[in-house]
Amino acid sequence: MGRIVVIGESHRGALSDASRELLTKAQEIAGTGGDTVSVVVLGEAARDSVKAASAKEATVIVGPGVDEYHPETYERAIAHLLDEIQPSLVLMGNTTMGMDLGAAIAARRGVAMVAYCTALVLDGETLVATSQVYGGKLASEIEVPKTGTVVTVIPGSWAPVQSSDSPDIRDVEAPVPSRLELLKVIEAEPGQDVDITKADILVSVGRGIEDPDNLELADQLAEALHGVVSCSRPVVDSGWLPRSRQVGKSGQTVKPKVYLALGISGAPEHLQGMKDAELIIAVNNDERAPIFEVAQYGATADILELMPALTEKLQERVG
Amino acid sequence: MKITVLMKDVPDLVEDLELEAGQLLVDDISFVVSEWDDQALEEALLIKDEAGADVTIVAVDTGDVDTMLYTALAKGADRAVKIVGDFTRRLTNRTRAAILAEYCKSESPDLILTGVQAIDDIDGQIAGLLAGYLDIPHASVVREVHTMDAQLHFIQEYSGGRMAEFTAASPVLLGIQAARKPPRYVTVAKVRQLQKSATLDEVQVVLPSTPGLTVRRLYKPEAAGHAEMWGDDADTVAEHIVRVLGEKKLLRS
Ligand SMILES: Cc1cc2nc3c(=O)[nH]c(=O)nc-3n(C[C@H](O)[C@H](O)[C@H](O)COP(=O)(O)OP(=O)(O)OC[C@H]3O[C@@H](n4cnc5c(N)ncnc54)[C@H](O)[C@@H]3O)c2cc1C
Numbered sequence: 320m321g322r323i324v325v326i327g328e329s330h331r332g333a334l335s336d337a338s339r340e341l342l343t344k345a346q347e348i349a350g351t352g353g354d355t356v357s358v359v360v361l362g363e364a365a366r367d368s369v370k371a372a373s374a375k376e377a378t379v380i381v382g383p384g385v386d387e388y389h390p391e392t393y394e395r396a397i398a399h400l401l402d403e404i405q406p407s408l409v410l411m412g413n414t415t416m417g418m419d420l421g422a423a424i425a426a427r428r429g430v431a432m433v434a435y436c437t438a439l440v441l442d443g444e445t446l447v448a449t450s451q452v453y454g455g456k457l458a459s460e461i462e463v464p465k466t467g468t469v470v471t472v473i474p475g476s477w478a479p480v481q482s483s484d485s486p487d488i489r490d491v492e493a494p495v496p497s498r499l500e501l502l503k504v505i506e507a508e509p510g511q512d513v514d515i516t517k518a519d520i521l522v523s524v525g526r527g528i529e530d531p532d533n534l535e536l537a538d539q540l541a542e543a544l545h546g547v548v549s550c551s552r553p554v555v556d557s558g559w560l561p562r563s564r565q566v567g568k569s570g571q572t573v574k575p576k577v578y579l580a581l582g583i584s585g586a587p588e589h590l591q592g593m594k595d596a597e598l599i600i601a602v603n604n605d606e607r608a609p610i611f612e613v614a615q616y617g618a619t620a621d622i623l624e625l626m627p628a629l630t631e632k633l634q635e636r637v638g
Numbered sequence: 639m640k641i642t643v644l645m646k647d648v649p650d651l652v653e654d655l656e657l658e659a660g661q662l663l664v665d666d667i668s669f670v671v672s673e674w675d676d677q678a679l680e681e682a683l684l685i686k687d688e689a690g691a692d693v694t695i696v697a698v699d700t701g702d703v704d705t706m707l708y709t710a711l712a713k714g715a716d717r718a719v720k721i722v723g724d725f726t727r728r729l730t731n732r733t734r735a736a737i738l739a740e741y742c743k744s745e746s747p748d749l750i751l752t753g754v755q756a757i758d759d760i761d762g763q764i765a766g767l768l769a770g771y772l773d774i775p776h777a778s779v780v781r782e783v784h785t786m787d788a789q790l791h792f793i794q795e796y797s798g799g800r801m802a803e804f805t806a807a808s809p810v811l812l813g814i815q816a817a818r819k820p821p822r823y824v825t826v827a828k829v830r831q832l833q834k835s836a837t838l839d840e841v842q843v844v845l846p847s848t849p850g851l852t853v854r855r856l857y858k859p860e861a862a863g864h865a866e867m868w869g870d871d872a873d874t875v876a877e878h879i880v881r882v883l884g885e886k887k888l889l890r891s
Contacts, residue, residue: 418754429849432761432767451859452758452760462851544883544889621872
């Protein structure tokens with residue numbers, strides 16, 4: 320009988336959906352083996368979020384350095400706590416925090432790690448993870464040793480079940496950071512030009528746009544559709560569009576009536592921001608692009624030909 | 639400032655990833671530089687341009703990494719190191735990180751940069767794994783790295799568009815999300831020319847033992863759904879889009 324530890328993330332005093340998903344899975348696995356589910360959060364502000372969490376035990380790591388995410392302090396505090404708890408399994412979200420901490424904690428503790436997990440099931444006695452790799456083009460089935468393996472789960476992989484408990488809460492003091500110093504937190508900039516989350520129609524371009532000069536084609540199409548141009552991350556990283564236009568894990572989550580994905584491959588980090596759009600139409604000249612798995616309609620046309628053709632058809636309609 | 643950039647190559651996603659018995663047919667696949675490692679290289683070169691630095695590129699020799707290393711030299715790196723030993727294309731990240739840890743311990747760079755992730759990081763990202771082995775401070779999902787008075791400054795992305803500015807004394811390891819500018823380009827001719835004069839330093843490392851994972855199989859996921867496809871003719875596709883949007887009453891006249 321062991322302990323399954325969920326490293327929770329909270330926002331405004333509530334556990335994130337991703338963390339509740341992890342607790343749901345931890346309960347499911349624990350139920351079959353008689354394990355204890357233990358949730359860990361950091362910072363005083365997160366205390367309320369575990370009061371009714373679906374776990375038997377909760378630990379709040381407190382101290383001056385944990386109110387905001389700090390890689391060194393979080394890593395040392397969590398690794399230290401895990402050394403004491405000796406869990407059989409550690410679940411974290413494959414969030415920016417999980418991507419930063421998961422592997423470091425696993426290596427530090429000498430245990431295995433599984434990243435980009437999208438499913439976790441018991442096959443007899445063996446816990447088997449499915450991971451999404453190669454930009455979503457392949458999946459991998461991995462046996463998860465119950466020796467403290469750290470598994471980071473892509474948010475939204477399964478639904479969180481509404482359930483609550485009243486865990487025993489204890490406090491643990493975090494170490495004082497010594498080498499990395501957090502100077503300041505920079506809040507998200509509201510979209511200075513447009514708010515892509517409010518648009519009904521998004522004309523979203525990816526690396527397939529090839530050249531910033533081609534953005535004009537997307538602008539003209541968006542205008543003809545009375546929509547707004549959004550994009551994938553590489554377009555922003557190249558400096559071609561402002562960050563406020565970025566859809567995905569590290570950008571905005573959008574749910575427009577139509578999402579026109581043009582030259583976007585459909586990497587998991589992009590899908591995370593748009594898969595709940597009412598209608599997705601994808602155009603990508605690679606017929607195996609993962610974007611076609613979430614789109615209702617797709618085409619393998621060249622977007623540089625399609626954009627002007629579509630703009631023209633729309634203009635003809637209006638006359 | 640001694641900067642070490644860790645690079646690896648990964649299967650080119652533009653091509654079909656062929657599988658046999660649940661494993662990638664690595665001999666039939668073409669490999670390209672992991673895009674985030676390329677971003678890490680660019681950030682290192684930008685730091686060098688800005689403040690001066692000695693940039694060493696390091697790759698574990700799992701196949702043909704020479705072109706990748708020569709390309710980095712052609713772009714402006716000072717030294718390229720190929721870690722040689724008994725390594726194959728099936729090297730796990732965990733073992734790769736342990737190999738790189740051996741190397742970094744002997745070289746003690748001030749700053750280690752690598753990509754935030756790679757498309758084949760099944761068993762964890764190199765940045766975190768290596769930092770864990772080296773027990774040095776690290777941060778991932780990082781951009782805008784600058785050096786100021788022997789201190790490093792950088793931005794780490796949090797979720798939802800929030801971020802934080804950090805400072806640190808070396809040594810530090812950073813997982814780069816994106817360089818400040820798109821990676822610079824060098825011509826094949828320039829790389830070829832450099833190949834004639836430059837040399838790669840070879841460093842021998844013994845294959846370390848690391849906690850392994852049993853990967854049962856790799857497979858092409860059965861899609862939960864698939865788009866209804868309209869082919870590749872731009873005009874036909876445009877007509878279909880107009881029709882569907884019209885049916886959904888989404889076209890304003
Ligand atoms: C921590 C983290 C956070 C991230 N956050 C985000 C995020 O918020 N949003 C995001 O988008 N990504 C994010 N990413 C990056 C993500 O992993 C992918 O790299 C990115 O989504 C790929 O963008 P893309 O689809 O535009 O480019 P690619 O994957 O390069 O795809 C380009 C596509 O265009 C197609 N194409 C090329 N030319 C044409 C043409 N002429 N006509 C038609 N099709 C063409 C190609 O077939 C290809 O499929 C994040 C990554 C990390 C590590």
